[in-house]
Amino acid sequence: MESLTFEYQGGRPLASAPPATLVGVVSSGNLEVLVEPTDLGGACRIEVLTAAVGFGAIWQAVLDDFFDRHRIADVRISINDVGATPAVVSLRLDQALEALTGGQP
Amino acid sequence: MHDWDLQARNRKARLERAAPVSKGKVVATADARALLEAVIEPGDRVCLEGNNQKQADFLAKTLASLDPGRVHDLHMVQSVLALPEHLDIFERGIATRLDFSFSGPQGARLAKLVGAGQIAIGAIHTYLELFGRYFVDLTPRVSLVVAQAADAAGNLYTGPNTEDTPVIVEATAFKRGIVIAQVNEIIDTVPRVDIPGDWVDFVVQSPSPHYIEPLFTRDPAQISEIQVLMAMMAIKGIYAEYEVNRLNHGIGFDTAAIELLLPTYAESLGLKGKICRHWALNPHPALIPAIESGFVESVHSFGSEMGMEAYIQARPDVFFTGPDGSMRSNRALCQAAGHYACDLFIGSTLQIDLAGNSSTATLGRIAGFGGAPNMGADARGRRHASPAWLKAGREARSGRNVIPRGQKLVIQMVETFREHMQPAFVERLDAWELAESAGMALPPVMIYGEDVSHVLTEEGIANLLLCRTDEEREQAIRGVAGYTPVGLARDKRMVENLRDRGVIRRAEDLGIDKRLATRDLLAAHSIKDLVRASGGLYDPPKRFRNW
């Protein structure tokens, strides 16, 4: 198991503060993503707990791109991962944001 | 005076030695061993039938049980090393030399035996190459083949799994060799004659029906949403744009996803009747919904697939069937069809390098090639035109002062990471190391980069036809390699430039909403859905059922 934390600045706060949302399942090749609007002083914080050790650089790249796509602030994202591929991670993150904002930017 | 009839006299001597154990052409099951010891001579070139579907398993077992003191130094020529007995023959010292095409399940053991010096490999071929050499310099002296049934005159009925039998028997029988067939039953009249009796010397009933592997069945339940997305890109970004109507699909969940999206997604794009009408393909159960919805006009097959018999029989307008109603397959002819008459091949692989070369080789395993290289190669001898072929050719030649010609579409479809986070894109194929460690003349490349027209991943489609330099080609591949080390090392500006030029196209560039890429798009979600789509005609093997 490996624990990784990433923090991004410069995003925009959400229009409203929607309730927290969870997508995905903690199963082999999959992950769960919990997204919670919360006051982080304008930051977006992503905490990853993963069963696959040694992929920090790939997480960094995947999450950089995710943040570039959505540029959110004051959101805490928590991930429990069981070796999902970057494609699945990106998909779940996008789904979680979609579920959180109901498709509104 | 030169003697021009040595082969025929040798054949006669062999037949005479076998006379005591045969009644006409029929040999009792218990006498199979005696028969082989009578007709096979040390040093013979022996062809043992068995592809990745049906197996002459009883004759393989019998051959492996012979006394190496009497039968030895055989040169085996065969399509596939599938059964443990195929290697027992070498381990026991009965055979020493091998020419073959594919060894999937036995690849690791094969590598060990080669390493130990117990097998000398002549060459690893594609199916068509190997079949070709049966008529040039690898003609079998004795062939051990397999059929569903025989009559007393030796006429063989193969049922839907004709596969390699005709090409093996033709090469052997017309060069004075000996043909022995194992059959499930000996009956008075065969339902149809797949191999004429006067090409066959002996028939033996096997103690149990021959083994067939259901190799082409993919359970729709295991198709992922990523594979659905990739299938959407294949249909919209390639099949529709090139108007692909004649094609072959590799085996895999990626291609099964495409088959299952035809009646739903492709239909919604108005593509019925415009794409995917003619196939060189085994009867994939995943194709049933597309057939039922009227997408598919014809399918010719290398072999059959377990459980599809009744469905095929009920759809004679689509499949090639005999007067008895059951399918007639033929691997050699379908391989030729796939190579020359198809506009597109799409399949998966394990590794792709920066030039687009792909390989399924892994260290410690000698896997071979099978049919993919013939499907996945531009047919340089092709002369007839089609819209897809012409468009691909135009793209490859635009801006160059060369005479116009067409080109085949060869698509490598892979997720950037395989399971356990193994990257599909690599700087250097493992095939190089394998070649060095196994003393091969060349690294075993499945599909050469120069033949690949597109690389499709969940990140998008790289159209290699439009690349003008090796550097562009490399960046186009890096550009769809996602978060693999190869992908992360891309030149971002160059990749964006390639995207602007349409060399790289992402899902959004194709107008595909990724949110729609869910399993809901699949025309069947389970094997049971396939059974229902077939009107109850498809009868899947037990292991694929959940009812």
Add this chain to the structure above:
Amino acid sequence: MDAKTLLERLFPGGCDVAFDDVYFSGTGQCNNTDVAVLGTVDNTPIGIELAYRMAGEVLDVVRNHPGRPILLLVDTQGQRLSHRDELLGINGYMAHLAKCIDLARRNGHRILGLVYSHAVSGGFLASSMLADTCYALPDAEIRVMNLPAMARVTKIPLERLTELSTASPVFAPGVGNYLRMGAIEALWEGDLADCLAKALAAPVAGDRRRAFGEERQGRLLARPVADRVRHDAV
């Protein structure tokens, strides 16, 4: 301890218990009160016939001897593992036994369980664990799975499991672990007749195992989590 010795020590004044292969049932006397006894011997697997038979015995006590306490003395290696038991719905037979024991409880029968030899998984779940209170002899064995098998299934190294099991009661076999986690009320030692008498006299108030687990520091989350789910406002 074998069942006959056990019965002699539980009922020094004698008891009327009939053995039939691995099954036994009857009555014993404790302070002039009749106690229904049923159980198994020889570390037996509980299949559908045995579960059915025990359920019938419990129903018989409820029908014919209102209020009579029931003492469960089940020695089992767990449910019987067979295709035929699954075919006929062994889970339903186990559930039926559990329902019958619960019926007896609701009809005023005191239900006691005593693990005197082995108690494993399904066989334990459907019998003694349904008792008002369950006790054990100190040298009895209670488990779901032994550690080597657990290591195979979970793919966690055996050394790691063995090491952790010295500190955590949560997965390793052992009566002590079940005591700490609250599933075993107490260990019976010394005068077993006296233990039985005291247990029959003790008051009962619902399922207290979570509270014991928390008090004994063996199972810290079950009680607060269940309480929160029961009472949190939503």
Add this chain to the structure above:
Amino acid sequence: MRHSYYEDSARERLLGLLDEGSFREILPPTERVVSPHLRQLDTPAAFDDGIIVGKGTLDGHSVLVAAQEGGFMGGAVGEVHGAKLTGLLERALDERPAAVLLLVESGGVRLHEANAGLIAVSEVMRAVLAVRAAGVPVIVLNGGQYGCFGGMGIVSRLCDAIVMSEEGRLGLSGPEVIETTHGVEEFDSRDRALVWRTVGGKHRYLLGEATVLVDDDLAAFRAAALSLIGSTPDLGLEAMEAEHARLGERLRRFGDCRDALDVWERLGIAEPERLPILDTETFLATVSDKRA
């Protein structure tokens, strides 16, 4: 269009089953009440420990619901997971909803915390019976990919009714466990047709263990649950004696059967080998007067 219950996650099932917007989760993932034991064994935890519990409405009727997530450790019961289920059932004693719905999907006890899981299942069993004794029906829905085995297989049969699809499986010991212990001759776990005709929904329905058999369709599960929430639990002596008689009759009638096909033939079903492939509607029509 059908919406597959089998393919959905527990969360999707639960949201799709209840009236839209009515679900309120208790101890939601944001509370992060995770299993401490998994972390200790270097195994990933889930924020809801693989079970979602809460309240909502079903066609306006107030219900308490729990859904097990088979994808997470096979839906197995650990300390937190089990305590959430027990707590929810006990909540029914206070709130008296129209019913408690259990969307089961579980391999049984979670081995990583085996003792805690076993005790937890026993607490769930006691709680189910307490809720029923208080007059609140407990209804099981079983149609997930991982089936329902082990302790949860027993729990299911303690409830008022079981709704199954033919894809659902219900048993005690999983086929793999039996094969590992007694060999492939006893139970070939890879023979999926054998597995399903032994523990699958159709056989369970024919034996009378599943109350209702539905298509693998979320709406069909919802309709079946709705049809059952009015039932009145009966745990009295006569009811138990009647159940005892039924189970005894099953033993007498089918005790020597070696395969589900023997059972079905004995039930008087013509061409029993055809049953597995029939769609639900045809199956129900074929067996309507033949159930045990």
